[in-house]
Amino acid sequence: MYGSKVFQDWFYRDVGDALNSFYHNMMLVAVFIISLVGYFLFRINFCSVSYRSFKHQNVLEWVWTVVPMLILAVLWVPSVRNLYLMNHIGEPKWSFKAVGHQWYWTYEFVNKKYQEVVLESYMDNIDDGNxxxxxxxxxxxxxxxxxxxxxxxxxxxxxxxxxxxxxCMLKVDAIPGRMTQTPLLVDKSGVVYGQCSELCGVNHSFMPIVVEFIPVSSFLEWLKVTEV
Incomplete structure (x- = not known):
């Protein structure tokens, strides 16, 4: 959404909810740390109490060493879980291939007749009135x-x-000579938009990505009418 300070509306529910919760927890920890450090900086610089003799405090040194380690350890657990969710393929029911070109995308898949179909996807002209x-x-x-x-x-x-x-919480590098796989599970119909997120040349900003998610029954009908 335009002007939003958080993530876009997500279609990938499990990963979207997990990343949103992790984002809010990270912000909570960051605001707490900034407030605590700011408070002590204010006390040290503007209060009349002198801290020059405040040294050889072994307990305090242990505290400001161990506490950040504990905070990082707590944040590590949901972070690793999110990485697992974003990379776990499971048992895919259907696959398609996205191949990057300068400067457009092609999508390859198999239709109901077990024929390989290739769709070339170029940026559309916006001057047709639609x-x-x-x-x-x-x-x-x-x-x-x-x-x-x-x-x-x-x-x-x-x-x-x-x-x-x-x-869809999805970002995968398209590397020449290498095939990378990633899972995708969407729980509601709609159209999602994306772009190439790598500086790939002079027309880098003119190779958008559009995927339309539809119900399974409609998708099977679409597969029947696609031809080579």
């Missing part, structure tokens, strides 16, 4: 089902790109 997001809409959207464990394979044919869908 409502479209400038620099974000494409001429051919990728379509995927909701409430189904997906696997996204990401690669590149020329330079380094990055397949990024912020609403």
């Amino acid at each position: 409502f479209k997001y400038r620099l974000l809409d494409v001429d051919q959207r990728m379509v995927a089902p909701v409430n189904l464990q997906l696997r996204v394979l990401v690669s590149s044919v020329d330079v380094l790109h990055s397949f990024s869908l912020p609403s």
